[in-house]
Amino acid sequence: MIAIVEASSEDAPALKALLEAAYRGDSARQGWNHEADILDDERTAPGEVEALLDDPAVTILTARDDDQLIGCVAVTRKDGTLGYLGMLCVSPLLQSSGLGRRLLDAAEDHARRLGIAAMEMTVIDSRDSLIAWYERRGYRRTGETRPFPVLRDPPVTFAVLEKPLGAA
Numbered sequence: 001m002i003a004i005v006e007a008s009s010e011d012a013p014a015l016k017a018l019l020e021a022a023y024r025g026d027s028a029r030q031g032w033n034h035e036a037d038i039l040d041d042e043r044t045a046p047g048e049v050e051a052l053l054d055d056p057a058v059t060i061l062t063a064r065d066d067d068q069l070i071g072c073v074a075v076t077r078k079d080g081t082l083g084y085l086g087m088l089c090v091s092p093l094l095q096s097s098g099l100g101r102r103l104l105d106a107a108e109d110h111a112r113r114l115g116i117a118a119m120e121m122t123v124i125d126s127r128d129s130l131i132a133w134y135e136r137r138g139y140r141r142t143g144e145t146r147p148f149p150v151l152r153d154p155p156v157t158f159a160v161l162e163k164p165l166g167a168a
Contacts, residue, residue, distance in 0.1 A: 004106045007060040012049045014069045022089035073103040083116035122158035139163040
């Protein structure tokens with residue numbers, strides 16, 4: 001039985017391993033939702049997951065099958081009404097199982113309980129199939145783009161997507 005629960009600081013190593021496996025390298029290519037053909041560095045810097053877990057504005061939800069960490073998503077409170085969705089990932093071999101949708105729903109429900117009225121996210125703008133997946137779930141491009149935090153050649157740009165959440 002898969003449970004979605006809040007992460008704790010002890011989860012940091014497993015979270016980092018999951019994020020790297022789901023987004024980068026050959027393991028990521030086993031699923032459809034990866035950046036392995038765009039980026040080849042680490043997805044999260046050393047200490048980044050620990051810092052997020054220590055940040056009171058961030059909640060990381062994890063999907064677990066018994067004790068095995070198989071997915072995660074982060075919700076960051078940007079201000080009183082805006083949240084940021086990040087790090088949504090599912091173990092590559094379990095992608096297309098509906099778990100990503102469950103994690104997204106759990107993140108949006110968590111945000112609503114916090115009083116967040118809208119959720120935004122950034123997606124690499126060349127990831128058309130991922131953007132389309134989010135659009136089918138009510139997210140829309142805002143027209144805003146943001147630079148990737150590390151200079152790349154060719155340049156990488158984020159598209160900003162947003163969804164109104166409505167009442168809890």
